[in-house]
Amino acid sequence: xxxxxxxxxxxxxxxxxxxxxxxxxxxxxxxxxxxxxxxxxxxxxxxxxxxxxxxxxxxxxxxxxxxxxxxxxxxxxxxxxxxxxxxxxxxxxxxxxxxxxxxxxxxxxxxxxxxxxxxxxxxxxxxxxxxxxxxxxxxxxxxxxxxxxxxxxxxxxxxxxxxxxxxxxxxxxxxxxxxxxxxxxxxxxxxxxxxxxxxxxxxxxxxxxxxxxxxxxxxxxxxxxxxxxxxxxxxxxxxxxxxxxxxxxxxxxxxxxxxxxxxxxxxxxxxxxxxxxxxx
Amino acid sequence: xxxxxxxxxxxxxxxxxxxxxxxxxxxxxxxxxxxxxxxxxxxxxxxxxxxxxxxxxxxxxxxxxxxxxxxxxxxxxxxxxxxxxxxxxxxxxxxxxxxxxxxxxxxxxxxxxx
Numbered sequence: 001x002x003x004x005x006x007x008x009x010x011x012x013x014x015x016x017x018x019x020x021x022x023x024x025x026x027x028x029x030x031x032x033x034x035x036x037x038x039x040x041x042x043x044x045x046x047x048x049x050x051x052x053x054x055x056x057x058x059x060x061x062x063x064x065x066x067x068x069x070x071x072x073x074x075x076x077x078x079x080x081x082x083x084x085x086x087x088x089x090x091x092x093x094x095x096x097x098x099x100x101x102x103x104x105x106x107x108x109x110x111x112x113x114x115x116x117x118x119x120x121x122x123x124x125x126x127x128x129x130x131x132x133x134x135x136x137x138x139x140x141x142x143x144x145x146x147x148x149x150x151x152x153x154x155x156x157x158x159x160x161x162x163x164x165x166x167x168x169x170x171x172x173x174x175x176x177x178x179x180x181x182x183x184x185x186x187x188x189x190x191x192x193x194x195x196x197x198x199x200x201x202x203x204x205x206x207x208x209x210x211x212x213x214x215x216x217x218x219x220x221x222x223x224x225x226x227x228x229x230x231x232x233x234x235x236x237x238x239x240x241x242x243x244x245x246x247x248x249x250x251x252x253x254x255x256x257x258x259x260x261x262x263x264x265x266x267x268x269x270x271x272x273x274x275x276x277x278x279x280x
Numbered sequence: 281x282x283x284x285x286x287x288x289x290x291x292x293x294x295x296x297x298x299x300x301x302x303x304x305x306x307x308x309x310x311x312x313x314x315x316x317x318x319x320x321x322x323x324x325x326x327x328x329x330x331x332x333x334x335x336x337x338x339x340x341x342x343x344x345x346x347x348x349x350x351x352x353x354x355x356x357x358x359x360x361x362x363x364x365x366x367x368x369x370x371x372x373x374x375x376x377x378x379x380x381x382x383x384x385x386x387x388x389x390x391x392x393x394x
Contacts, residue, residue: 060358064310083313085365155295195357199290200378201390236291265391
């Protein structure tokens with residue numbers, strides 16, 4: 001059966017992609033941010049995953065308000081970058097792990113989840129940026145992907161508890177998937193930021209640091225928090241952090257925190273990552 | 281959940297009321313994800329906005345690139361950001377406008393830049 005080889009939590013700020021496009025990653029503003037990802041990239045290279053499951057939200061690029069899926073799963077053979085207003089970014093097409101996607105969809109529905117199942121769909125920076133942060137800019141991506149979209153834009157967004165439960169199903173789906181694929185799970189979004197209203201520019205460094213420390217083995221409090229708590233602590237857009245819970249729930253109760261990085265601000269956002277492995 | 285349960289200071293959540301109110305404005309902005317619509321916007325902004333039936337108030341907010349006002353009218357930042365790709369506006373300036381702050385003050389006080 002397939003095996004979960006690690007869990008990643010990471011920001012997916014669009015300006016990270018812009019910095020890479022413009023070659024700004026070595027500038028004083030950006031170098032400390034990108035340097036902190038080097039150990040994560042090295043971990044990924046050594047871990048040699050075959051498939052990356054990426055949990056992210058669309059940012060009004062692929063889904064409009066005419067139809068808003070709370071959860072959506074891609075089952076496509078391939079995914080191209082969507083035009084976010086600047087023209088589609090020139091990065092390689094993502095190859096889909098369609099068999100695992102369908103298997104996950106089967107399991108979700110058996111467990112009483114009702115996902116939107118997407119056969120033809122583009123992906124925005126929410127998926128692109130985490131892939132670039134951990135795999136660089138290869139000619140071809142070294143992994144196939146399973147994209148999972150979570151609505152974090154229009155309320156009601158799903159509860160943190162529901163995200164957690166979906167992570168449990170994800171684990172079960174991977175571990176019952178025939179073959180010997182090595183799977184890494186990437187929960188993305190955050191950390192603290194707010195882009196709208198007069199609290200715009202809100203960054204909560206203390207809460208971000210605590211999250212990065214706690215998501216490994218002190219996660220119960222985050223699991224139990226309400227959506228209001230997330231918005232209050234991490235800002236309206238920082239509530240994206242609920243998507244890390246999908247990843248965390250798919251890992252063992254006890255994990256090893258292999259790498260951790262925090263930098264603020266990346267654009268208007270507290271940014272960073274963790275790399276987790278199931279404790280031996 | 282009720283709107284009352286989600287009243288956090290200075291934080292407009294994109295709830296039912298805002299989504300309904302801002303639908304046309306957001307749809308107009310969403311469509312700027314297509315190059316032909318960006319060209320139409322650049323060629324004759326008000327003619328493009330009229331296609332979506334925007335009110336005079338909404339059109340004025342877009343014309344003025346008044347980010348605070350667009351959000352007040354139900355615009356969601358992720359959609360209206362596409363307007364900032366037409367005549368590039370840095371995200372920090374949009375943030376400062378939301379906060380009602382001078383750009384330098386915003387960078388220092390909110391983002392901790394020196």
